[in-house]
Amino acid sequence: MTDLWLGALLLVSLVATLWPFIFYPLILRTLPTRPEQPVVGPVPTASLLFCAYNEADAMPEKLANLAMLKGVHPTLEILAFDDGSSDGTGDLIAAQGDLVMLIRGPGRSGKAHGMKQLAARARGDILIFTDANVLLDGQAIDNLLARYADPDVGGVLGSLQYIGQDESATASVGSLYWRIEERLKDEESRTGNVLGADGSIFSIRRSLYPDFPDSVLDDLTVSMVVVFAGKRLVKAKDVIARERLVTARKDEYRRKVRIAARAWHTHSHLRPQLRRMAAIDRFKYASRKIVRWFGGLFILTGAVAAGALAMRVSPMLYMVGALAVALVIWAGVRTKRGPFAALVDVLIAYAATLQGVAKAMTGRTVTIWNPAKSR
Template identity: 85%
Template sequence: MATNLILGAVLLLCLAAVAWPFFFYPLILRALPTRPEQPVAGPLPSASLLFCAYNEAAAMPEKLANLAMLRQLYPALEILAFDDGSSDGTADLIAGQGDLVTLLRGPGRSGKAHGMKQLAARARGDVLIFTDANVLLDADAVDRLLARYADPDVGGVLGSLHYVGAQDSATASVGSLYWRLEERLKDEESRTGNVLGADGSIFSIRRSLYPDFPDSVLDDLTVSMAVVFAGKRLVKAKDVLARERLVTARSDEYRRKVRIAARAWHTHRHLRPQLRRMAALDRFKYGSRKIVRWFGGLFILTGAVAAGALAMRISPMLYLIGALAIIFVIWVGVRAKSGPFAALVDVLIAYAATVQGVAKAMTGRTVTTWNPAKSR
């Protein structure tokens, strides 16, 4: 009986840990008071828009047209790009736009973090706006983003990323759902104080806060967290919209998540001394949205083992039925291109990729360079 209770407790704890970032944590955030911004009248700051590219020739025509539209609306907007040794003519496409984009050509594969540091050192704007080579910004995005800097306590502003193509595959559908949950979490974190980290699709910081960091870290997390470490607010603007096409192939998404998780954990270790000095609320947010999620795959595995052991102790037949049901669901999900079983398999794959990436980083390995997904 005691063993059954222990196994049941382990199972419940694992279920709670998996649900924490998506259910319990949001409930706690909603109960916290709002921390309002306090804007001061004055002119908008100047801005530089930065992005890195590697073999993005397919995305460049639309990206460059988007940049031309933004420059027409904001003539003073400085735009800089770093090409990380592309072999498909990406750099030539950018250079062919004349003075629209200031292009820095890398000597070879050196990685996004290295490229962004080169661009930040060249930029002249008061605010640095970071985005990706395959991300498109809405026409009013720059204006609305810069308006949030009217509050002198705001040191960084995130935009809202809307994914395109959620209906193209189960992988894309799961990715879209996950990101909608992520966006809502960031909205609540922003309302209550600070968002704990940005992704590279669309975010900005005051140029004076740009930190120094090694090329091996995740630059968007490192740069955005520098705002919090400096005692400024990192907030999210719901009305600053960026759009990106989802990855549709499981293999592309798996490799992407392994790479991101490996670099995120490596970055976590790099930032650990500063993370420990954050305010208690920010430490709670960081642990809830990042650390607990990074180990979600281990919680699922531990919970599955505990559930299996408990079922075996209760009834071997119950264990057999449960095992066959799981095998059937996974078998159907792997073969299906849509539907709930396919979505469940994609969720499990995402957790497995994250655990693999974290484990990779824990052994001292990380990923510096990247390759664009072919299935976007």
């Protein structure tokens, strides 16, 4: 009976770990397509918003990209919030004159606070949110606004393409993870709603913009309000954004802990509204977010179950298996490329996410951020 329970625990752990990446996508593919219903009408106006902190290195390329977007779409309003930068980021933005409306924060107050300040001043019908280190393709704005021809569409996500995936195993794993994430969003969009956006590129109708505390993850909170309002949150494949990957494990670990902590805090804040969503949207949310947040715990319980089973079969088998795992991890830690390094980076990502969730469960969260030095 003990062997049966250990085997069941190992199987459940394995299925739960793989669920967001294998089983959930397969289920999505069986769901019917929900087409959009565009109508003829005026093209809405738009405001593009971003927050920055100590992004002086990225700002020249960002500002050139914004000038290009303004040339393609002259009516685009651009607003930026400088979160108390100490490297001259705000001065670089201010030097662009009328290209960007700059709001300087009094000190470190966080992205959520900054975005609320920008949204309160924006005049466009559509609010477009992006990051200070993200570059948009020339037709991104027009392609994004075209999706709002369907009155049922309340929010539109873009497609993120990462740069620098070959620079380290950390970057390679991050790139693979994001390609899977993009495909999941495509399938979710095809079948109804995408369940949440990230901050690289997404938009909503300004009339839907919610009020929320500074401690939550603003991109998840703001995008989910579209679903709560009974509108569609969809993804546009032809709205392309580009961002450079983080290449150092230390930077990526801190980033994932911060994001996971704020995501769980946001989940707690949104829980009453999440419970009122349609059944299909609750299923999507649980599959792509909740199950993934606890992936590290599933890996840990699966490893314990596998070790206990091996010990019951043969102590020698347990010792050989444990030594093999230790050697693989040791090799992965000491290298920056190759399959062993990639495996270690996957485990690090799961550990960081679990640590962030555990941190949020104790009531702690993170309201400010520091840009990764290894981008």
